[in-house]
Amino acid sequence: MRTLIRHVLASTTPREGLTVQGWVRTRRDSKGFSFVEINDGSCLASLQVVVDASVPGAGQMHDFTTGASVSVQGDLVASPAAGQRWELRARRVELVGKADASFPLQKKGHTLEFLRTIAHLRPRSNLFGAVFRTRSRLAHAVHQFFQERDFIHVHTPIITASDCEGAGEMFRVTTLKGNVDGDPAADFFGRRTYLTVSGQLEAETFACALSNVYTFGPTFRAENSNTARHAAEFWMIEPEMAFCDLAGDMDLAEAFVQAMARHTLEHCAEDLTLFERFVDKEVRQRLAFVVERPFQRVPYAEAVAILQRSGKSFEFPVEPGANLQSEHERYLTEEHFKAPVTVFNYPRTIKPFYMRLNDDGATVTAMDVLVPGIGEVIGGSQREERLDQLLDNMKFQKLDPKDYWWYVDLRRYGTVPHAGFGLGFERLLMFLTGVGNIRDVIPFARTPGNAEF
RNA sequence: UCCAGAGUAGCUCAAUGGUAGAGCAGCCGGCUGUUAACCGGCGGGUUAGAGGUUCGAGCCCUCUCUGGAGCCA
Numbered sequence: 001m002r003t004l005i006r007h008v009l010a011s012t013t014p015r016e017g018l019t020v021q022g023w024v025r026t027r028r029d030s031k032g033f034s035f036v037e038i039n040d041g042s043c044l045a046s047l048q049v050v051v052d053a054s055v056p057g058a059g060q061m062h063d064f065t066t067g068a069s070v071s072v073q074g075d076l077v078a079s080p081a082a083g084q085r086w087e088l089r090a091r092r093v094e095l096v097g098k099a100d101a102s103f104p105l106q107k108k109g110h111t112l113e114f115l116r117t118i119a120h121l122r123p124r125s126n127l128f129g130a131v132f133r134t135r136s137r138l139a140h141a142v143h144q145f146f147q148e149r150d151f152i153h154v155h156t157p158i159i160t161a162s163d164c165e166g167a168g169e170m171f172r173v174t175t176l177k178g179n180v181d182g183d184p185a186a187d188f189f190g191r192r193t194y195l196t197v198s199g200q201l202e203a204e205t206f207a208c209a210l211s212n213v214y215t216f217g218p219t220f221r222a223e224n225s226n227t228a229r230h231a232a233e234f235w236m237i238e239p240e241m242a243f244c245d246l247a248g249d250m251d252l253a254e255a256f257v258q259a260m261a262r263h264t265l266e267h268c269a270e271d272l273t274l275f276e277r278f279v280d281k282e283v284r285q286r287l288a289f290v291v292e293r294p295f296q297r298v299p300y301a302e303a304v305a306i307l308q309r310s311g312k313s314f315e316f317p318v319e320p321g322a323n324l325q326s327e328h329e330r331y332l333t334e335e336h337f338k339a340p341v342t343v344f345n346y347p348r349t350i351k352p353f354y355m356r357l358n359d360d361g362a363t364v365t366a367m368d369v370l371v372p373g374i375g376e377v378i379g380g381s382q383r384e385e386r387l388d389q390l391l392d393n394m395k396f397q398k399l400d401p402k403d404y405w406w407y408v409d410l411r412r413y414g415t416v417p418h419a420g421f422g423l424g425f426e427r428l429l430m431f432l433t434g435v436g437n438i439r440d441v442i443p444f445a446r447t448p449g450n451a452e453f
Numbered sequence: 454u455c456c457a458g459a460g461u462a463g464c465u466c467a468a469u470g471g472u473a474g475a476g477c478a479g480c481c482g483g484c485u486g487u488u489a490a491c492c493g494g495c496g497g498g499u500u501a502g503a504g505g506u507u508c509g510a511g512c513c514c515u516c517u518c519u520g521g522a523g524c525c526a
Binding site for chain 2: 025028029030032033034035037050065066079080081083100101102103104105106110111112113116117169197221224226227228230316437
């Protein structure tokens with residue numbers, strides 16, 4: 001019966017007759033015996049196995065090269081040398097699968113760019129093992145956060161006919177051959193369809209029935225953006241709350257960011273040591289910053305005034321009425337407030353139709369949560385629940401209410417104030433791990449010109 | 454679409470315009486406790502591709518290709 005290395009290393013007493021299976025990270029030979037480091041991905045640390053030349057299977061030691069898969073039976077004993085608490089004294093070793101000299105991963109450091117070209121093997125590296133263990137734990141933490149608060153998980157559709165806010169360029173989904181711009185009525189769904197860019201509108205319909213809901217699923221953007229923060233396929237988290245206003249929305253968003261930072265500190269501690277050493281020396285400090293410092297809230301107009309008074313020369317000028325650039329966002333959180341910041345009440349002109357118009361007629365109940373190092377991690381709003389005003393907003397944005405008839409219906413039948421937000425899971429992971437490129441926090445990145453694997 | 458830097462051994466990188474090198478990996482040998490082990494030896498190259506300048510180009514020039522960064526949601 002196999003024991004995972006994370007459980008082996010957590011032992012408090014010596015143990016006899018353990019079976020460990022994994023991949024060789026490195027081997028050090030001495031006369032008469034070898035040290036073999038085995039990693040099975042269950043934790044960052046590898047297990048040191050001591051193999052005497054006389055044990056069954058040791059004749060194959062020559063092929064216990066980096067990358068080979070092996071199975072080892074032996075006894076766990078306290079290690080007599082410094083460097084590790086436990087080691088496995090092998091009684092029998094078995095080579096399961098060889099890895100010849102062409103195995104590309106080595107004991108020395110590799111560039112992230114090179115590792116992307118071997119995305120099928122990079123999970124066997126320390127960094128990517130840590131990244132994807134953390135990704136898994138954080139995905140669980142997202143569900144835990146909402147489930148504990150009585151939110152209901154909704155699986156919103158991946159194929160959709162609505163383009164939500166015109167959030168971005170969309171991928172077409174079609175079975176039309178030859179002429180994809182032909183008669184939409186002849187297509188599979190009898191109309192033009194796309195991969196979703198957001199589940200928000202559908203989530204709103206469920207919030208207007210189940211009260212508090214959230215989505216957590218893949219979304220797609222067909223934009224030709226080649227940056228460290230954009231991918232064509234990414235995972236988005238979108239809670240939506242009925243009988244909730246902007247203040248309640250900000251409460252939830254801030255609690256969420258803090259909970260994710262705290263979860264990382266508490267449950268990904270070993271992997272975090274790696275991120276701290278090799279990726280971003282300040283990552284732990286940044287997480288503590290978010291956990292410990294109270295969030296500051298500031299209206300958009302005041303944020304602009306602060307930026308204008310700052311005396312700082314930004315690459316992009318601060319223009320009232322325009323979106324904040326990420327350098328502006330970072331100034332607010334890193335230098336001015338020295339705390340996580342929530343900016344709210346943005347100009348109507350730069351925000352989508354579904355956001356609730358404020359009494360001033362010029363701003364909407366939008367909010368962005370800003371954190372150090374990244375800038376915006378969350379964007380959300382209270383939604384426009386008044387039928388007349390929603391129709392007016394759509395007119396303002398030149399949208400046809402007929403295309404959104406079911407969304408408009410929500411305001412016709414038992415409308416309620418409601419609010420929600422969205423955040424990209426990968427952007428959150430970048431913030432929590434310090435990893436600087438979105439391609440390195442998703443198993444197989446989809447970016448323009450790249451869909452290998 | 455625009456700007457900057459880069460491409461040399463399987464990997465990470467060197468090399469004033471003058472004989473292409475090191476470490477790791479691989480192969481062979483040594484070492485009784487190693488820690489990305491160490492010591493000795495061996496093999497490994499169309500310097501991304503094409504063209505040009507030069508007595509001579511990895512290095513200078515032109516084009517092409519690839520990747521990264523920024524802008525853009």
